[in-house]
Amino acid sequence: MAARLLRIEAAVFALITIYISCKAQFPTESSIKTWTKDLKQSLDEYVSNVLGEAQLQQSYNSYDASKVQWKAVNGEDLVEETANKLGLEVLGKKIEALKKSVKAAEEIAAISPKDDSLTIDNYKFNNAKTLDKSTLAYSPKFGKGINETISSVHIPVEIYYGDKDILNGLKWTEGLDDVWKQNAEDDPNLLWQYFGGQKGFLRSYPANAWTEAKPDLYDVRRRPWYTQGSSSPKNMMILVDTSGSTTGEALQLMKETVKQLLETLGENDFVAVANYSKTEEIQDTVRYVSECFQGFVQATHRNKQVLKEAVMDLQASGMAKWEDALEFAFKAFKEFEQDEKNSSMNNVGADCNRIIMVLTDGATAKDEAATVLNRENPDKRIRIFTYAIGKTAAAIEAVRWLACKNRGYFSKIPAMGAIRTTVQEHVAVVARPLVLQSRAYIQESDVYEDALVWWQLVNSQVM
Ligand SMILES: *[C@@H]1O[C@H](CO)[C@@H](O)[C@H](O)[C@H]1NC(C)=O
Numbered sequence: 285m286a287a288r289l290l291r292i293e294a295a296v297f298a299l300i301t302i303y304i305s306c307k308a309q310f311p312t313e314s315s316i317k318t319w320t321k322d323l324k325q326s327l328d329e330y331v332s333n334v335l336g337e338a339q340l341q342q343s344y345n346s347y348d349a350s351k352v353q354w355k356a357v358n359g360e361d362l363v364e365e366t367a368n369k370l371g372l373e374v375l376g377k378k379i380e381a382l383k384k385s386v387k388a389a390e391e392i393a394a395i396s397p398k399d400d401s402l403t404i405d406n407y408k409f410n411n412a413k414t415l416d417k418s419t420l421a422y423s424p425k426f427g428k429g430i431n432e433t434i435s436s437v438h439i440p441v442e443i444y445y446g447d448k449d450i451l452n453g454l455k456w457t458e459g460l461d462d463v464w465k466q467n468a469e470d471d472p473n474l475l476w477q478y479f480g481g482q483k484g485f486l487r488s489y490p491a492n493a494w495t496e497a498k499p500d501l502y503d504v505r506r507r508p509w510y511t512q513g514s515s516s517p518k519n520m521m522i523l524v525d526t527s528g529s530t531t532g533e534a535l536q537l538m539k540e541t542v543k544q545l546l547e548t549l550g551e552n553d554f555v556a557v558a559n560y561s562k563t564e565e566i567q568d569t570v571r572y573v574s575e576c577f578q579g580f581v582q583a584t585h586r587n588k589q590v591l592k593e594a595v596m597d598l599q600a601s602g603m604a605k606w607e608d609a610l611e612f613a614f615k616a617f618k619e620f621e622q623d624e625k626n627s628s629m630n631n632v633g634a635d636c637n638r639i640i641m642v643l644t645d646g647a648t649a650k651d652e653a654a655t656v657l658n659r660e661n662p663d664k665r666i667r668i669f670t671y672a673i674g675k676t677a678a679a680i681e682a683v684r685w686l687a688c689k690n691r692g693y694f695s696k697i698p699a700m701g702a703i704r705t706t707v708q709e710h711v712a713v714v715a716r717p718l719v720l721q722s723r724a725y726i727q728e729s730d731v732y733e734d735a736l737v738w739w740q741l742v743n744s745q746v747m
């Protein structure tokens with residue numbers, strides 16, 4: 285108790301200090317004392333009211349059997365009860381709401397043919413950036429002004445609003461309002477409901493104004509919940525060319541590209557990062573970047589952090605040997621899959637995408653690589669994506685060939701600015717099989733770091 289009071293006093297003092305430091309005229313000592321006393325008293329009252337301290341102390345001292353009871357609590361039961369509550373009542377209801385939204389979206393999309401006559405002049409939508417604030421009412425639950433009769437839309441700055449695909453997307457997703465309203469009624473604890481479109485728009489219910497964030501860099505397609513939700517689980521091997529030619533800027537670009545690639549992965553994915561180059565001194569021409577991870581690891585926040593740090597330390601020397609790097613990757617996939625089969629754990633990676641990302645500043649001989657590919661990946665079971673990194677990336681033809689021959693995608697990353705968007709492109713490619721399998725997935729994205737930054741930028745929304 286004494287300690288708490290002391291702390292409160294300290295807080296009061298800090299408050300006063302901050303207050304007076306902004307004032308031009310210094311208040312008298314006696315008025316500071318009065319303020320401190322008043323503030324301390326009301327804080328004291330507030331804290332003890334909230335904690336029910338006095339009542340507890342009284343009951344305890346008088347040992348009033350009608351008020352105080354001793355009861356043994358089984359910790360495990362308590363945890364189980366809490367877990368059930370969380371699972372069924374909290375998450376269960378959210379999943380139910382999500383399923384209803386997905387079903388409605390599929391049904392509405394199926395009966396909404398593309399309408400080429402739509403233009404910005406004849407079709408009006410509730411743009412979150414220009415929403416009339418007088419149509420919003422402050423909601424304590426959402427922590428900002430909302431309108432529960434409609435949803436509102438965010439479109440990234442670089443997208444032209446009049447694009448036919450955007451307008452058509454906006455039009456059919458209006459139909460989601462009804463199911464969202466119903467969901468909100470069914471579960472009073474439900475907060476925001478969103479739809480992220482592949483063309484880049486975000487629809488959110490209830491309608492609210494887009495605030496604060498300037499410049500507005502938000503693009504739903506780059507948010508973790510979108511990227512993780514729209515692609516199926518994957519095992520990804522990232523191969524970084526650390527040959528002597530990739531010094532300076534190219535090496536920096538590679539490191540940043542690896543970081544951004546890791547950001548597209550979530551806890552349903554597995555990842556390995558290796559660097560390759562051949563020098564006189566070292567025997568092995570390909571090596572995992574982190575000593576701790578000799579193979580695939582789950583792409584958890586912590587593991588990704590370890591990998592990012594290891595990548596930052598990479599230095600360049602020697603010559604790049606593609607064929608060794610590919611051989612290394614295929615072997616790693618085989619071992620990983622064997623381990624997965626043996627393990628009694630659920631077969632997480634069993635039917636997921638297998639991807640090799642090759643980051644290079646140019647190609648070495650294509651023929652040796654072709655031999656390895658014919659031997660190890662004849663059925664193109666493992667996709668290969670290639671990134672030609674740096675302004676001076678050479679022999680790009682071969683880099684492109686490697687990707688195209690293996691159901692992948694070739695991209696150029698000439699400068700820092702290109703990394704983020706380019707790296708996201710594989711997500712769209714990898715997402716396709718998920719749609720074709722017509723399997724409805726519910727995925728939980730991991731808790732992500734910068735959600736809090738967005739939270740500050742757009743008030744109470746974490747998305
Ligand atoms: C919410 O939006 C609807 C439709 O635009 C409008 O009719 C209504 O007045 C708005 N609500 C408030 C509280 O302004």
Ligand SMILES: *[C@@H]1O[C@H](CO)[C@@H](O)[C@H](O)[C@H]1NC(C)=O
Nearest residue numbers: 559560561569570571598599
């Ligand atoms: C990978 O990078 C590390 C750190 O720069 C280096 O010591 C090692 O030799 C590299 N391995 C290969 C195979 O290039």
Ligand SMILES: *[C@@H]1O[C@H](CO)[C@@H](O)[C@H](O)[C@H]1NC(C)=O
Nearest residue numbers: 619621622623624625626627
């Ligand atoms: C997995 O099983 C195979 C065949 O049953 C065996 O050869 C291999 O050593 C096992 N691997 C591990 C890591 O246990």
